[in-house]
Structures are given as structure tokens and as C-alpha cells.
Amino acid sequence: xxxxxxxxxxxxxxxxxxxxxxxxxxxxxxxxxxxxxxxxxxxxxxxxxxxxxxxxxxxxxxxxxxxxxxxxxxxxxxxxxxxxxxxxxxxxxxxxxxxxxxxxxxxxxxxxxxxxxxxxxxxxxxxxxxxxxxxxxxxxxxxxxxxxxxxxxxxxxxxxxxxxxxxxxxxxxxxxxxxxxxxxxxxxxxxxxxxxxxxxxxxxxxxxxxxxxxxxxxxxxxxxxxxxxxxxxxxxxxxxxxxxxxxxxxxxxxxxxxxxxxxxxx
Amino acid sequence: xxxxxxxxxxxxxxxxxxxxxxxxxxxxxxxxxxxxxxxxxxxxxxxxxxxxxxxxxxxxxxxxxxxxxxxxxxxxxxxxxxxxxxxxxxxxxxxxxxxxxxxxxxxxxxxxxxxxxxxxxxxxxxxxxxxxxxxxxxxxxxxxxxxxxxxxxxxxxxxxxxxxxxxxxxxxxxxxxxxxxxxxxxxxxxxxxxxxxxxxxxxxxxxxxxxxxxxxxxxxxxxxxxxxxxxxxxxxxxxxxxxxxxxxxxxxxxxxxxxxxxxxxx
Numbered sequence: 001x002x003x004x005x006x007x008x009x010x011x012x013x014x015x016x017x018x019x020x021x022x023x024x025x026x027x028x029x030x031x032x033x034x035x036x037x038x039x040x041x042x043x044x045x046x047x048x049x050x051x052x053x054x055x056x057x058x059x060x061x062x063x064x065x066x067x068x069x070x071x072x073x074x075x076x077x078x079x080x081x082x083x084x085x086x087x088x089x090x091x092x093x094x095x096x097x098x099x100x101x102x103x104x105x106x107x108x109x110x111x112x113x114x115x116x117x118x119x120x121x122x123x124x125x126x127x128x129x130x131x132x133x134x135x136x137x138x139x140x141x142x143x144x145x146x147x148x149x150x151x152x153x154x155x156x157x158x159x160x161x162x163x164x165x166x167x168x169x170x171x172x173x174x175x176x177x178x179x180x181x182x183x184x185x186x187x188x189x190x191x192x193x194x195x196x197x198x199x200x201x202x203x204x205x206x207x208x209x210x211x212x213x214x215x216x217x218x219x220x221x222x223x224x225x226x227x228x229x230x231x232x233x234x235x236x237x238x239x240x241x242x243x244x245x246x247x248x249x250x251x252x253x254x255x256x257x258x259x260x261x262x263x264x265x266x
Numbered sequence: 267x268x269x270x271x272x273x274x275x276x277x278x279x280x281x282x283x284x285x286x287x288x289x290x291x292x293x294x295x296x297x298x299x300x301x302x303x304x305x306x307x308x309x310x311x312x313x314x315x316x317x318x319x320x321x322x323x324x325x326x327x328x329x330x331x332x333x334x335x336x337x338x339x340x341x342x343x344x345x346x347x348x349x350x351x352x353x354x355x356x357x358x359x360x361x362x363x364x365x366x367x368x369x370x371x372x373x374x375x376x377x378x379x380x381x382x383x384x385x386x387x388x389x390x391x392x393x394x395x396x397x398x399x400x401x402x403x404x405x406x407x408x409x410x411x412x413x414x415x416x417x418x419x420x421x422x423x424x425x426x427x428x429x430x431x432x433x434x435x436x437x438x439x440x441x442x443x444x445x446x447x448x449x450x451x452x453x454x455x456x457x458x459x460x461x462x463x464x465x466x467x468x469x470x471x472x473x474x475x476x477x478x479x480x481x482x483x484x485x486x487x488x489x490x491x492x493x494x495x496x497x498x499x500x501x502x503x504x505x506x507x508x509x510x511x512x513x514x515x516x517x518x519x520x521x522x523x524x525x526x527x528x529x530x531x532x
Contacts, residue, residue, distance in 0.1 A: 019328055023360035024337035059325045059354055062285055071290035083356035083385075088325055090349035094289040118384050119349075 005265040007149070007168070007175060008047040011255045012054075012064040015039025016204060016212075016236045017084035019060075029237040036241035036256035040064055041084040042180045042234045044200070046168065048265065051147030053077060054095075055166065055178060061088025067258065072098060075146055076135075078107035079180050080163040081114025089119050093133040102134040106146075108155070108164050109139045140164060148265065149175075154189035156182035159211030167193055175263045176200070177227070180234055183211050185221040193225045197263065200255060203232030206239070215244075219252055231255040271531040273415070273434070273441060274313040277521045278320075278330040281305025282470060282478075282502045283350035285326075295503040302507035302522035306330055307350040308446045308500045310466070312434065314531065317413030319343060320361075321432065321444060327354025333524065338364060341412055342401075344373035345446050346429040347380025355385050359399040368400040372412075374419070374430050375405045406430060414531065415441075420455035422448035425477030433459055441529045442466070443493070446500055449477050451487040459491045463529065466521060469498030472505070481510075485518055497521040 013019075020039040021030030029037055041058035051074040058064065073095040079085055096103050102125065107115070115137075116123045122133040138144070143152040154165040158181040165179035174196040179189075182202050193199065203218030213221060215232065222230035230252045235244070244254050279285075286305040287296030295303055307324035317340040324330065339361040345351055362369050368391065373381070381403075382389045388399040404410070409418040420431040424447040431445035440462040445455075448468050459465065469484030479487060481498065488496035496518045501510070510520050 018357070018360060021332060023328060023331045023357065024364050059327075059357065060329065061325075062289060063326065063329055065289045066287060087353040087356065090353065091284070091289065091325065094284060098290050 005049050007170075007263040007265055009176060009261040009263075010045045010047075010068050011233075011257060011259040011261075012043040012045050012068065013040035013058050013060060014233050014235055014255045014257055014259075015041055016234050017041065017082070018236075020235060020237045022237055025237060027237055029240050032240050034241055035258075038257060039235055040257055043085070044178060045070060046147070046149075046176075048147040048149060051075065053147055055079065056085040056180070057088040057092060058084060059087040061091045064257075065091070065094075073103065074099070075104045075106065077151070077164075077166055078105065078111045078115065079165070079178075080108075080158065080161055081111045081118075082161070082181070085180070086115060086118070089115065089122070090133055092122075092135070093131060096134055097131060102128065102136050104138055105135045106138045106140050106144065106151075108153070108162070109141075110162070111164065112137045112139055152192055154179070154186075154192055156184070156186060156189055158183055165189060167196065170265055173197075173266075176261070177225070181211070182213055184213070184217075185224060190221070190224050193227070195226050195228070197228050198261060199225055199227035199230045200233050201230060202234045203254075204234055204238075205236045215248075219249060222252060227251075229253075271315050273436075273529040273531055275442060275527040275529070276311045276313075276334050277499075277523060277525040277527075278309040278311050278334065279306035279324050279326060280499050280501055280521045280523055280525075281307055282500050283307065283348070284502075286501060286503045288503055291503060293503055295506050298506050300507055301524075304523060305501055306523055309351070310444060311336060312413070312415075312442075314413040314415060317341065319413055321345065322351040322446070323354040323358060324350060325353040327357045330523075331357070331360075339369065340365070341370045341372060343417070343430075343432055344371065344377045344381065345431070345444075346374075346424065346427055347377045347384075348427070348447070351446070352381060352384070355381065355388070356399055358388075358401070359397060362400055363397060368394065368402050370404055371401045372404045372406050372410065372417075374421070374428070375407075376428070377430065378403045378405055418458055420445070420452075420458055422450070422452060422455055424449055431455060433462065436531055439463075439532075442527070443491070447477070448479055450479070450483075451490060456487070456490050459493070461492050461494070463494050464527060465491055465493035465496045466499050467496060468500045469520075470500055470504075471502045481514075485515060488518060493517075495519070
């Protein structure tokens with residue numbers, strides 16, 4: 001058996017800020033028995049032969065990590081500092097313990113500032129205490145290398161804030177683009193992702209939303225990008241997974257919690 | 267059937283700051299198949315004929331609320347502002363929506379200040395947006411009434427901070443005392459709880475800990491309080507639930523996630 005190097009991607013969460021089912025909701029989607037309709041908050045995990053990368057730390061990070069038996073994280077990338085993407089930050093303590101040291105985190109200067117405002121105790125390299133979370137902050141201002149991948153940040157608008165999307169590439173091959181929260185697709189970001197193998201993009205719901213792309217907007221963005229395969233994420237309880245997928249054009253699907261994607265690396 | 271008024275208490279979470287199982291841990295407790303060895307972060311929910319009260323908003327609040335089918339919260343009490351007790355705060359948004367307005371929250375001035383520092387957007391009564399969390403802050407400086415209960419705060423030391431324990435009473439009957447995080451038991455707090463029907467108290471593990479009571483310390487505190495029944499909470503992966511309970515003296519047990527307690531009200 002040849003040991004082909006792979007990038008393995010696990011969808012840790014695929015839901016909007018309130019998750020699916022929503023607390024106290026009795027709609028058919030929230031009462032669905034399809035496991036794909038159980039959505040924790042949006043986050044992905046990437047594994048290459050060189051490193052394990054986590055994107056965002058949702059409030060349910062512990063639940064997601066246990067479900068997927070994660071036992072190593074080498075770096076964390078943050079899209080933005082909204083509650084549904086960061087409130088599991090303190091649970092990184094376990095990954096610091098397992099690693100035996102501080103965890104490198106990557107995000108825009110604004111995102112890192114937001115994290116430090118809340119979790120300041122994790123950012124003090126002179127006060128490291130075993131059992132607590134400690135990070136080294138790497139402000140993202142351009143492409144960087146991690147785990148044998150070239151990661152290109154893309155700034156996209158999301159209401160009052162800008163979020164960071166990430167393009168993961170190897171030797172110029174655009175493997176995966178992840179845009180969890182975006183309202184519109186700037187031309188510059190579309191150009192960076194053009195022809196990407198897999199695009200995972202915010203496609204909140206059918207109705208327009210002031211800070212998210214809706215399904216139609218996400219499909220249009222995917223066409224502009226010429227993504228070979230597109231998956232919507234950050235889903236509400238708008239529609240059941242199966243019904244949503246049935247309505248989508250060829251080459252467009254929806255991610256779900258626990259879904260795996262695989263890319264061959266050179 | 268007589269409709270006896272009751273105080274129903276649900277243990278939402280019974281675990282320490284990292285929960286049980288811990289991420290990436292393969293010890294026998296973390297691999298236990300006993301559902302009582304699955305511990306989300308410590309929190310309780312109280313239901314009286316007049317109100318539903320939540321104590322703390324752990325990172326897993328959404329998971330706990332779905333598990334217990336919670337669909338109404340009338341007020342939230344906070345013990346302190348450490349990550350494992352507050353990082354689910356933003357998920358209160360659903361309870362605001364279901365209620366149709368801001369949610370009253372109670373805590374020490376320091377705890378409320380800690381919450382406002384992180385979740386400032388929830389504390390602005392002039393900027394209420396549907397779908398977002400909004401609270402009215404009630405600093406706790408002495409006994410207060412909620413849901414037909416008299417709630418007496420008790421300040422106890424927990425490392426560098428003070429936490430607030432809560433005594434729930436009706437017409438002078440001391441029904442339940444909840445002390446999730448305490449290092450030692452001040453005499454004044456012991457006196458307030460004396461003879462309480464049920465005491466739920468921090469009893470982290472066998473070994474001493476710099477900021478928590480260990481099992482022996484919790485047992486001694488319970489004797490001093492003369493609690494009729496005591497349950498340990500905030501458990502680590504030190505011992506399996508069944509093994510821990512086997513070792514405890516009569517009148518002392520361990521709470522677990524989903525456990526229910528009931529008190530008749532007058």
C-alpha cells in the first residue's frame with residue numbers, strides 16, 4: 001500500500017450562531033432525527049502529515065473534540081472574534097497540556113485583539129501555569145505556511161466586522177477555501193480562490209440576511225470563484241439537510257457535523 | 267391528585283473546568299461507559315411554580331439545554347466569571363427571544379463586571395436587537411426573592427477570586443445550598459446553611475487542590491453545616507462515579523449530569 005500524503009478535513013460544526021436544533025424550538029428541522037440536522041457551531045479541523053490545524057474555537061469545542069477524538073492541535077486559525085467562533089477558547093488548555101507548551105494562534109490583528117481582550121490570561125508568556133491555556137499570537141497580514149500548506153487569508157465583510165477566510169494550497173494547487181461568515185464576496189477574494197477544488201462557504205438560509213450570504217448568494221459566489229465543488233456551511237433551521245441538498249444545483253452541497261473531505265497532497 | 271408545589275432541580279453539569287472525559291485522555295474514567303461519567307461543566311437549573319432559574323452559563327449551555335429540553339429561563343444566577351461558568355452566556359439569546367425581552371441576571375458586582383467586560387453588547391438597554399442576548403444586571407449584595415424562594419448569597423474563597431454560593435430557602439426552610447467552587451468554608455457561610463436539606467458542594471478530587479475543596483474537605487464542610495444530604499460536584503476524572511460513591515460516608519453522594527432533585531414547597 002502506498003502511503004499517499006493527504007490533507008484530511010473534518011467538519012467539526014456546520015451550524016449558525018444558535019446551532020441546530022435551536023434551544024426551545026419545535027420546528028420540523030429542529031425535531032429532525034437525521035444526524036446531519038444536528039449542527040454545532042461552525043468550525044473545521046485539518047490534518048496533514050505535518051500538522052493538525054483547528055479553525056475557530058466554538059463554545060462546543062470540547063464536544064466536537066470528543067466526538068472526533070481529537071488529541072493534538074498544532075495551531076489554531078481564527079476567522080473572527082464573534083461568540084459562536086471563540087467561546088471555546090479556554091478548552092485549548094488541553095491541547096496545550098498535550099503539546100507541552102503554548103499553542104500558536106493566527107488571526108487578523110483585530111481578531112487577536114478581541115481574543116486577548118477576553119482571554120488575556122492566555123497571552124502572557126511570562127505567566128505560564130500548567131493546566132492553563134497559553135498561546136503565541138501570530139497576526140495574519142498575508143500568506144503564511146503551516147503543516148506543509150500555504151495559507152492565504154482573505155478579508156470579507158460580515159456586518160459591522162471583517163472576517164478572515166482562509167485558502168489552503170500546496171505548490172500552487174488551490175485545495176480548499178473556507179469562508180464561514182461573509183455577507184458579500186469581494187472581487188479580490190474571488191480571484192485568490194479562482195478554480196479552488198473545494199469551497200466551503202457561508203450560505204445561511206434562503207432569505208437574505210444583513211450579515212450573511214444566503215443560499216442564492218453563496219451559489220452565485222461559487223460560480224464566480226469557479227469552485228469545482230462547493231459546500232454551504234453556517235446553516236440555520238431553515239430547511240432539513242436532505243431537503244436543502246435536493247434543491248441545490250450540481251456541484252453544490254451542504255457540509256454536516258462529522259463530514260470528512262480528503263485531498264491528495266504531492 | 268393534589269397539585270403539590272415543588273422545587274425541581276436538574277443538574278445540568280457536574281464536571282470540573284475541563285469536563286469528563288477530558289479531551290485526548292485515555293484513562294479508565296474518561297473511557298468509562300457509565301453515562302454518569304460524562305460530565306459537562308457544573309451548572310444547575312431550578313424550576314418552581316413561579317420561575318425557572320439557571321445557575322451559570324457554561325460553554326456547553328446549549329448542549330445542556332437541549333438535553334434537558336429547557337424552553338424557558340426567567341433569571342440567571344452567576345457564581346463567578348471563570349470561563350467554565352460563563353462562556354455559554356451568548357446562548358442566553360434564545361431564552362431572551364423565547365421570553366420576548368431582557369433576562370435578569372444576578373451575581374456579585376465583581377462577577378457582573380467580569381461578564382460585562384466580555385459580553386458588553388448584552389448590557390446596553392438602549393440597543394436591543396431581536397435575536398441577540400440582552401440582560402438586566404442585578405448586583406447581589408444580600409438576600410433576594412425569586413420564584414417564590416429566598417436566595418441568600420454566600421461569599422466563599424476560590425483561589426484569587428471569591429465565588430458566590432447560593433442558599434435557596436422558603437419560609438425559613440433551608441432547602442438547597444449550591445457551592446460550586448470553593449477552597450475553604452468560611453464560618454459565616456456554614457452558619458447560613460446550617461441544617462440545609464441538600465448541600466451541593468465542590469469536591470473536586472482526592473488530592474488537595476489550591477483553589478478547590480477536595481473530597482475530604484467537602485465531607486468536613488458538610489459535617490460542619492450539618493447538611494441532611496450532601497452531593498459533591500465539579501468532579502475531575504479522578505474516579506468513576508460508582509467508585510467515588512462507594513467510598514463516601516452515609517448521606518454523601520455525587521451529582522451527575524441529568525440528575526433530578528425534588529423538594530416539596532409549602
